[in-house]
Amino acid sequence: MGEIVTDETFTIETYRPGGRSALLINPPVYDAQYWARWSQPAGLLRIATLLRERGYAIDFVDCMETDARGLVKKANRFNTEGKQLLVKRDNIAKRLYHFGYSLDELESRLRSLQPPDEIWITSIMTYWWESTRDVVALSKRLFPHATVLVGGIYPTLAPEHAASHLGADVIFKGELREASQLPTDLALYTTPPSYAILATSRGCPWDCVYCAARTLNGGAKVRTRTTDDILDEICYKFTHLGIRRFGFYEDNALINRKHFIEVMEAIIARGLPLELYAPEGFETRLLDEDLLRLMKRAGFEKVHLPLETVRTDINRQWNRRHASTESFEHALEAAIRAGFRPRTQEINAFVLFGLPDERLEDVVDSTLYAHHRVGSVIPMLFSPVPSTQVFRKYNTYLLETMGWDLQDLNGKFLPFLEYNQRNNPELRASDYLELEGLMSILNNGKILSRAVDLCDDATISRAFQSTLRAKRTKRAVPHLHEDASSLILP
Amino acid sequence: MVALVRQRFPSARIVLFGAYPALASEHAAVHSGADVPVLGQIEGLAAQHVDLSLYPSIPVFSYLSIGTAQRPVGDLCEEFLAKVSSVRSGSRVWQVAFADHNVVKRFPEHFRAVLQASIDHKCKVSFFALGTLHPRDLLEDPELAALLQRAAFKQLVFADDRHLPLAAETREQLLDEYARAIDLCAAAGYRRRTDTLVASASLGRPGENPEEVVAFMTNLAHVAGSLMVIPYQPDPVECPASLPLELQNGKLFPFAEGNQLGFRGYQDILGLAAMLNAKYRAHTFDFLGDGLISRLVRESLVTERWDPRNSPGPSRPVTVGWFNKEGKWVRS
Numbered sequence: 001m002g003e004i005v006t007d008e009t010f011t012i013e014t015y016r017p018g019g020r021s022a023l024l025i026n027p028p029v030y031d032a033q034y035w036a037r038w039s040q041p042a043g044l045l046r047i048a049t050l051l052r053e054r055g056y057a058i059d060f061v062d063c064m065e066t067d068a069r070g071l072v073k074k075a076n077r078f079n080t081e082g083k084q085l086l087v088k089r090d091n092i093a094k095r096l097y098h099f100g101y102s103l104d105e106l107e108s109r110l111r112s113l114q115p116p117d118e119i120w121i122t123s124i125m126t127y128w129w130e131s132t133r134d135v136v137a138l139s140k141r142l143f144p145h146a147t148v149l150v151g152g153i154y155p156t157l158a159p160e161h162a163a164s165h166l167g168a169d170v171i172f173k174g175e176l177r178e179a180s181q182l183p184t185d186l187a188l189y190t191t192p193p194s195y196a197i198l199a200t201s202r203g204c205p206w207d208c209v210y211c212a213a214r215t216l217n218g219g220a221k222v223r224t225r226t227t228d229d230i231l232d233e234i235c236y237k238f239t240h241l242g243i244r245r246f247g248f249y250e251d252n253a254l255i256n257r258k259h260f261i262e263v264m265e266a267i268i269a270r271g272l273p274l275e276l277y278a279p280e281g282f283e284t285r286l287l288d289e290d291l292l293r294l295m296k297r298a299g300f301e302k303v304h305l306p307l308e309t310v311r312t313d314i315n316r317q318w319n320r321r322h323a324s325t326e327s328f329e330h331a332l333e334a335a336i337r338a339g340f341r342p343r344t345q346e347i348n349a350f351v352l353f354g355l356p357d358e359r360l361e362d363v364v365d366s367t368l369y370a371h372h373r374v375g376s377v378i379p380m381l382f383s384p385v386p387s388t389q390v391f392r393k394y395n396t397y398l399l400e401t402m403g404w405d406l407q408d409l410n411g412k413f414l415p416f417l418e419y420n421q422r423n424n425p426e427l428r429a430s431d432y433l434e435l436e437g438l439m440s441i442l443n444n445g446k447i448l449s450r451a452v453d454l455c456d457d458a459t460i461s462r463a464f465q466s467t468l469r470a471k472r473t474k475r476a477v478p479h480l481h482e483d484a485s486s487l488i489l490p
Numbered sequence: 491m492v493a494l495v496r497q498r499f500p501s502a503r504i505v506l507f508g509a510y511p512a513l514a515s516e517h518a519a520v521h522s523g524a525d526v527p528v529l530g531q532i533e534g535l536a537a538q539h540v541d542l543s544l545y546p547s548i549p550v551f552s553y554l555s556i557g558t559a560q561r562p563v564g565d566l567c568e569e570f571l572a573k574v575s576s577v578r579s580g581s582r583v584w585q586v587a588f589a590d591h592n593v594v595k596r597f598p599e600h601f602r603a604v605l606q607a608s609i610d611h612k613c614k615v616s617f618f619a620l621g622t623l624h625p626r627d628l629l630e631d632p633e634l635a636a637l638l639q640r641a642a643f644k645q646l647v648f649a650d651d652r653h654l655p656l657a658a659e660t661r662e663q664l665l666d667e668y669a670r671a672i673d674l675c676a677a678a679g680y681r682r683r684t685d686t687l688v689a690s691a692s693l694g695r696p697g698e699n700p701e702e703v704v705a706f707m708t709n710l711a712h713v714a715g716s717l718m719v720i721p722y723q724p725d726p727v728e729c730p731a732s733l734p735l736e737l738q739n740g741k742l743f744p745f746a747e748g749n750q751l752g753f754r755g756y757q758d759i760l761g762l763a764a765m766l767n768a769k770y771r772a773h774t775f776d777f778l779g780d781g782l783i784s785r786l787v788r789e790s791l792v793t794e795r796w797d798p799r800n801s802p803g804p805s806r807p808v809t810v811g812w813f814n815k816e817g818k819w820v821r822s
Contacts, residue, residue: 360783365795436770445766460704
């Protein structure tokens, strides 16, 4: 049973340079799919900066480091009998893969290192905890005298689970505030990454039912990092590591709009040719044309807008009091006036699905609305995350009625499928694949880099709608999903 | 190219042959600069072996051409086996397609002999039907789909509809043939709605009704799964004499204005076709399917329920503002 510590109860001593050593590990990932873009263990890399300042000698192993093509290794996972591990859900099955370094590769790398005094392991998604457990076990076996600490999102959201399941000595719950304001130490990579993750602020005043930001940040208060500090980090990485692409990972970057504007203006003033991204999106209510123009000048080529749903009543159910279709429209029009082109992936809209009690018609309507207004629809398959309102409400159902553990609550495995089948007996797991497929093909139907709009009044769209109206009912064609990662079951 | 070759080898005799001089012989004679523009086909050429040894390394792909039924079956099989098994620098052809249109009907003996030779010799080769097979071929010989599967036909791109009259009943008949042919292919082991079974439709014919074309393509994508749209390439005699040859390119849709749609409208059809053919996890989405999501999409599109102005529920005013550093709400 690991000891659970927090920022208030844990101290990092200062040593003479090299007086203590730490090995930092980002574990591999066990999942059915993994998206390697904009995935960097930013928290661990900030802790590296902090520990180095405190005199630690640092070794670092990122099992999820990408190759030159931006990809990570992928291998099938097998059970003890040598059979492919599958997650079977209703009429589909998904293969489980081991993404990143194999445990043998990791062991080989660790054996080449001097035994450290401390091993810091980051653990991101709560449903990836099993690979953290395996890395802790490996670390303990190879370096039995080292203190093993695990921090990150998983131990923060599920500290008791982490303490009882991982085998680590210390479970760090919450934020290590001293590290939050520090730059990530990308020099630890042998080949510097082509991008860096930045955070200009932490915290969000809102409390959407599915979001864990309040727990992760210790409340609703928003804290910002100084503009000079942010610019220093950007300039250093641009000058010394040749990094031009920066991704802003924020809880709600625009809550302190003045600060964000200062950052954008400072980037413009320095004349840095940067490519800026905010793949988590901006609160639409706080976007206007002037700000979007400024962002474009600073280097934003794309903007992501969290539509989530087109239904006002659902926004309210999700406690998204700040969100509405009107504010989405307002932000969209402002983005277009600022020079971001719709139907080209310069403007993108998130649509959320997979929640309990959702109506699939609402998801389809939201998808088509986003397709019509924006062109690029980004599917967000919901995972119930410990500490959120949804998780608290359905905790008993998920963990006791269904008998699941955290690894089963991965959105890709449709944790609310059976729950939603209660209200919709016709619903099958393959319908969620269909829904993902719909969003995907709506984005892929491009000609001359522009997505066709099935909902507009152009001659061809009207002809297509007319064809759907007059659906042929003569024959029903069986519909199957049989590809490598999704297997239809008898 | 002719000018460049002439400059480099001024004394060489330049022979120009192929579709261009065959179809636009006068133009080629006047404009190409070649010494000998070959007007029409070179007799017996299609029956000759393709000499892949001219390439520095053997290409992985090769066409097999029968050309005339007079070519001995054994000769064709010999060429096939030589291509797929000959080793030069460790390389060989491993992707093969028949070049002859309507090959099953025109040359049934040749076609089956090659497939059987491939099966008998356990050739490590993949066949591709690139518009040389018609759905009706499978209906007339119900064993054919299984034979294609055994012979390792990896992709069946069915012939397009250019040769058909465009009456509504013809389209209905073709859709029905497709549906039954795809059933046979699925029974033989081909996967529906993937890249292995592809319907073809031509687009941009003179006098076509674009709305009918959209309906046909959508239904074709429904029954066949995947859809390839081929811009209609007119014969020069179909085009106005005033239209330069280089503008008779099918991809420019030379009949777009006459069809009351315009180039932009044709681009929209191509975009729709790209959407109908787009794959997710290797499968296309079926807008006319009977599944739950397909039905919901149709309902939403047809009733415009996706438009929030058409849905019930209270609206909210737009509020633009932010929290300042003191945590107070400030309106913009």
